[in-house]
Amino acid sequence: MASKLRYWLFKSEPSAFSIDDLAASPEQTALWDGVRNYQARNFLRDDVALGDLVLFYNSREEPLGVAGTMKIAKAGYPDPKQFDPSSKYFDAKSPADAPRWTGVDVRLIQKFPAVVSREQLGADATCAAMMVMKRGMRLSIQPVTREEWLAVHKLAGVRP
DNA sequence: GCCAACGTTGGC
DNA sequence: GCCAACGTTGGC
Numbered sequence: 347m348a349s350k351l352r353y354w355l356f357k358s359e360p361s362a363f364s365i366d367d368l369a370a371s372p373e374q375t376a377l378w379d380g381v382r383n384y385q386a387r388n389f390l391r392d393d394v395a396l397g398d399l400v401l402f403y404n405s406r407e408e409p410l411g412v413a414g415t416m417k418i419a420k421a422g423y424p425d426p427k428q429f430d431p432s433s434k435y436f437d438a439k440s441p442a443d444a445p446r447w448t449g450v451d452v453r454l455i456q457k458f459p460a461v462v463s464r465e466q467l468g469a470d471a472t473c474a475a476m477m478v479m480k481r482g483m484r485l486s487i488q489p490v491t492r493e494e495w496l497a498v499h500k501l502a503g504v505r506p
Numbered sequence: 507g508c509c510a511a512c513g514t515t516g517g518c
Numbered sequence: 519g520c521c522a523a524c525g526t527t528g529g530c
Contacts, residue, residue, distance in 0.1 A: 357527095357528090359528095383527095405527085405528065405529095406527075406528050406529080407528095410528090410529075464529080481528095481529080482527090482528090482529095483528095484526085484527050484528070486527090
C-alpha cells in the first residue's frame, strides 16, 4: 500500500541554485545537497519520500518567494559533498561508513509564471500561516500542508 | 548593510 | 551539562 504523499518547501538562494538551473539540468533533475542543519537533515533522511511534492522557495535574494514546484525523484542518500574536500560543504567529521548528511534528487514539475512573493503569501490567510512566513524560522526543509500547497498554486494562477 | 533569531562550539 | 561566544540565516 502506498504511503501518504507529503508536501514540502525547500529553500535555495537563486544565485547558488535557481529554478532555472533545475530546468536546465539533465532530465530537469538535480541533487538537492548542502543541507547542513540536523533538523532539516532529519526530514530529508527520515520523512521525504519518492514522489513527494515540493515548493521551490527563493531565499535571501530577490525575488523572494515560491518560484515553482518539483517532486522527489530519489529519496534520501548520502550527500557526496560531505566527502569532497574542495566543497564548502565538506565535513571532515562525517564517517564514511555512517554519513552524516543526506541529499535527495528533485525533478522540476513547473516553474510558476511569476514568483509568488512574500507579500502575496502574507496576504493569503492560508499561506500566511506557513512556517516560512514566521520570523526567525530558518529551517531550510519544511513540511507544508496540502491546503497550503493548493493555496500557493491559486496565488500563482496555475493548476497543481 | 543591518541586526535579530537561531544553531553550534568549546571552555569550564 | 551549562551557557557565553561565535557564525550563519534571512528578511528588511
